[in-house]
Amino acid sequence: MVQEDNFAHLVKQDFEVLETIGAGGMGVVYKAKDANLEKIVAIKALPSHLSGLNLAARFKKEMQNLAKLRHQAIVQVHSGRSLPNGQLYYVMDYVEGTDLAHLIAQRQQQNRPFTVEETVELLQPIAEALDYLHFEANPRIIHRDIKPANILVPADSDSPSKSLLTDFGISLSTDTTSYSDLSLQLGTPNYVPPEFYQPTSTPSESGDNYALALIAYEMLSLDKVRNTMSTTGWQTTNRMIPNIRSTMPPGLRLMGRPLQRVFARALDTIPARRYRKATDFIRALQSADPRRYRMRVGVWGTATAVIAVALVAGTMILHHPTDAGRQTSRSSTTWPEEQAQVAKVFPELLPAGPDDTGWDGMKCQAVANSQRLGLDCANYRQRVWVYRYNSQEDRDAMANFSHNENRWVLNGVKCNAEVLLSDSGDEALLLPKEDLSEFAISVQARNAKRTLEQLPICT
Structure with a gap:
């Protein structure tokens, strides 16, 4: 940990340190x-121990990526720097106000849970910020430390956003592939998804969205989901979903069944079954309130605090069909050889290189493991993966939904394929x-069948 006097001395040419706002495990x-x-x-x-991990170059690159972000619900990052002793730090906007953790603590003292309306009002901007990071930022970004303390509520009533997302200090860009990449604990234990405890798991936007749902549950019940189960039960990939009817306050128990359905999906142990966008979850939560949600201005408290931000990531995207599409400009960089071969098989769907866009303006990234490789593509409407397996046997063994689905055969001009559609209608799998x-x-x-039928693959 950096000593305040020492840090103030080291940065005095550029900054006058006025006070310490906060301190924690990540700085x-x-x-x-x-x-x-x-x-x-x-x-x-x-933290000073990070200076020994040779992260300076990547850290500065990530901070450059963050400095490019422009969203009214994201605290603006200005630059990432390092001191002569290797200490890493970054500079961002100062925001006066409180944070959501403080507001939750206040409500716990008052025994006054947030209403669905209040919860939606505060989390809607954060959900929109997450969708921006996951689907519009270039490179796409995963925050990986979504928690109440990293959600600021500005004191200024004229602020363009009711809440702000901050503290991107452990986020990574899209080239980071595992939770253990930095050889340090990523995320806050009370808000990590179950896949966090799977060593081979790849960070995704679904983990951020999962944490947002945990926060919503905490606001409505004034208790953390983590507190509803044992340590063993929490630290497993088969984590149980809490019983809403037994944990919610009396005023929300009448909505137990609708809320249970919303949280059952948002907190599903299988990432692919969760809401694909953070705003999808917020809309579902809003619809679970029998009183029709009306936007209003609320007063959230007077305590003052400031939070900072740092971020790094790896994300995915989603894809919705339109008549537009195809690749655009020639790429200045190229795919790895095997992914390039995949792109050549589906030239109307996939971009020729990482700097190009595919059908419907999708941006893509290369993905691979021991059994398959391909491209992960998306835009803000939907997401498409194109995988090539080692063999048809490997594909048929691995490429299946984990739940019941509808099946049919698609006979196209260019190919024939079996199609699998999930019961929810928002996931589809095409097996040529x-x-x-x-x-x-x-x-x-949202309508995976229609999207799949319009993809330029077999038609």
């Missing part, structure tokens, strides 16, 4: 005056036959 946050801009900023100094029998195309969309 110390300072309020400071930027000598060049003559404005108040927040600085987060990461004959010459393309080693491929599988997976779709997530």
Whole structure:
């Protein structure tokens, strides 16, 4: 951990450190005056032990990516820097206000849970920010530490956003593939998804959305989901979903069944079954309130605090069909050789390179493991994966839904394929036959069947 006096001395040419805002396992946050801009900023100094992991170059690159983000519900990051002693830190906007953790603590003291309306009002901007990070940012970003303390509620009633997402200090860009990549604990234990405890798991936007649902549950019940089960029960990939009827306050028990359905999906142990977008979850939560939700301005407290932000990621995207599409400009970089071969098989669907866009403006990233490789593509409407397996046998063994589905055969001009549609209608799987029998195309969309039928694959 950085000592305040020492850090203030090391940055004194550029900043005047005014006070320590907060400290935790992932660093110390300072309020400071930027000598060049003559404005108040927040600085987060990461733990000193990270300086020995040769992360400086990647850290600065990630901070450059974060500085490009523009969203009214995301605290603006300005730059990432390192001190001569290797200490990493980044500079962001200073926000005066409180955080959601403080508001929840206040409500616990008052024994006054948030209503569904209040919960939606505070979490809607955060959900929109997450969708922006997951589907519109370039590169796409996963926050990986969504928790109440990282959600700011500005004191300024004229703020364009009711709440702000901050503290991106452990996020990683899309080239990071595992939770253990930094050789340090990522995320806050009370808000990590069950797949966090699977060593080979790949971070995804679904983990961020899962944490958002945990926060919503905590606001409505004034208790953490983590507190409803044992440590063993929590630290498993087969985590149980809490019983809403038994844990919610009396005022919400009448809505037990609708809320149970919403949280059962949002907190599903299988990421693919969860709401694909954070705003999808918020809309479902809003619809579970029998009183029709009306936007209103609320007063959330007067306590003052400041939070800083740092982020790194890896994300996915989703894809919705339109008549637009196809790849656009020539790529300045190329796919790995095997993924390039996949792109050549479906040239009307997949981009020629990482800097290009595919059908319907999708952006893609290369993915691979021991059994399959391919491209993961998406835009803000839906998501498409195109995988090539080692063999048809591997594909047929692995490329299946974990629940009941509807099946039919698609006979197209270019190929014939078996189609599997989930009961919910938002997931579909296309398994081509004959010459393309080693491929599988997976779709997530509001109407996955319609999306799949319009993809330029077999038609």
